[in-house]
Amino acid sequence: MHALWRLAAVGAAAICGIVSAAGIEDGEKRSGFDFMTPETQALQADEMSNPGMLWVLQGEQLWQQAEGRADVACAGCHDDASQTMRGVAARYPAFDAATGRPIDLAGRINSCRAERQQAEPLAPESDALLALTAYVAHQSRGMPITPGTDARLAPFRDNGRRLFQSRIGQLQLSCASCHDDNWGKRLGGSVIPQAHPTGYPLYRLEWQTVGSLQRRLRNCMIGVRAEPFAFGAPELVDLELHLTERASGLLVETPAVRP
Amino acid sequence: MARALVNVPKTARQGEVVEIKAMIAHPMETGYRIGPNGSNIPRDIIRRFACTYNGEEVFSADLHPAVSANPFIAFTLVATTSGTIDFTWTDDAGKIQTASAMITVN
Numbered sequence: 001m002h003a004l005w006r007l008a009a010v011g012a013a014a015i016c017g018i019v020s021a022a023g024i025e026d027g028e029k030r031s032g033f034d035f036m037t038p039e040t041q042a043l044q045a046d047e048m049s050n051p052g053m054l055w056v057l058q059g060e061q062l063w064q065q066a067e068g069r070a071d072v073a074c075a076g077c078h079d080d081a082s083q084t085m086r087g088v089a090a091r092y093p094a095f096d097a098a099t100g101r102p103i104d105l106a107g108r109i110n111s112c113r114a115e116r117q118q119a120e121p122l123a124p125e126s127d128a129l130l131a132l133t134a135y136v137a138h139q140s141r142g143m144p145i146t147p148g149t150d151a152r153l154a155p156f157r158d159n160g161r162r163l164f165q166s167r168i169g170q171l172q173l174s175c176a177s178c179h180d181d182n183w184g185k186r187l188g189g190s191v192i193p194q195a196h197p198t199g200y201p202l203y204r205l206e207w208q209t210v211g212s213l214q215r216r217l218r219n220c221m222i223g224v225r226a227e228p229f230a231f232g233a234p235e236l237v238d239l240e241l242h243l244t245e246r247a248s249g250l251l252v253e254t255p256a257v258r259p
Numbered sequence: 260m261a262r263a264l265v266n267v268p269k270t271a272r273q274g275e276v277v278e279i280k281a282m283i284a285h286p287m288e289t290g291y292r293i294g295p296n297g298s299n300i301p302r303d304i305i306r307r308f309a310c311t312y313n314g315e316e317v318f319s320a321d322l323h324p325a326v327s328a329n330p331f332i333a334f335t336l337v338a339t340t341s342g343t344i345d346f347t348w349t350d351d352a353g354k355i356q357t358a359s360a361m362i363t364v365n
Contacts, residue, residue: 037291048282049282049333051284051331052266054262054282057264058284059260
C-alpha cells in the first residue's frame, strides 16, 4: 500500500512537473506509525509491551497525589481523568487568556501546578512532567486531532507556519524541506516521515526514554546545525500549533513508539 | 515508586503454556558513558530478574550492561495450580523492586 502511494505521488509530481510546496494533500496525510517497521508497530500497538505505558502508569499515580501548598491533587479538581481529560490533548495547544499566548499541554500542567496547587513547576523533560502529560494525552488515544478554533490563535499559528518554512542553521534547511517536499524518501538509513505530532509524549527507541515534542523539535534544529530554541520558548509552542493544524484529522496515538 | 508492568493471563487451563510479560522502568546506565563534566556516569543496572510461581522460582535472568533501558522480558510457563506469580528486579545497589499477579487455573 505504501509503495502504491509513493508511486502515485511520484507519478503525479512527474505529470505536473512540480513538487508540492504548499504542504501535504489531505489524502496523502499519514502518521509516522505507517513508516515504521512491523516490529516497532507491534511494540506500540500492544499496551503490555509499549514502554511508554510505564510513564502513563506513573502519571496515573501522580494524578491522584496531593501537591503544593494548596495540598490538592489533579484529581481534586479534575476528578476522573478518563472522563474529564478525554479529548483535551487532541485540541492542544490552546489559547491561554492569562498570558495572551498559546499554551501546550505540558505548559498547562505546569501553570495548573503554579496557580492551583501552588507548587514548584516541574522541569522540562522531567519524568514527572512527561508522565502527567502522557497520562492526560493517553485519555485522547484514538481521537482525531482537532486544532483549537480560537481566533486569537491565528497570528501564532501563522508564525509557526513561517518558522516551519524558514531555512535555518548551517545546512540551510527548513522543516518543510524534508517533511513537506521529501517525505517518504530516506535520510541516511531512516525514512523521512511527514512530521505529524500524533503520539507525543512518545517513547523513542533512540532516546531509550519518553520525550516531548519540544525535545524532538530541538533535535531537528541541532540536526540542521541551528541554535535550538530553549524548552518552553514561545517559538516552539507556535511551531507545535502549526504542526497540530497540519496533522488535523490524524488520530492521537499517545504514548507512541518511534525508532 | 516502582514502575513495572506485568502481564499474566487471569485464567488458564491445567497444563496450558501461558506467556508472561514483565517490563520495568529503569535507566540501565552502562557505566561506560561520560557525563557533561567529563567523568564517567556511574553504572546503575538491574542485575537479576526472577519470577516465582507460588514461592518456587520458575524463571530467572542475569542482566548485563548491554541490555536496553526499561528492560522487557517475556517467557512462558506451564500453568499447574492457581496462585500468585511474583516478580523481583534487583539492581546494582541491591535495591529490590517487586510486582505480583494472580492466576486461576481450572
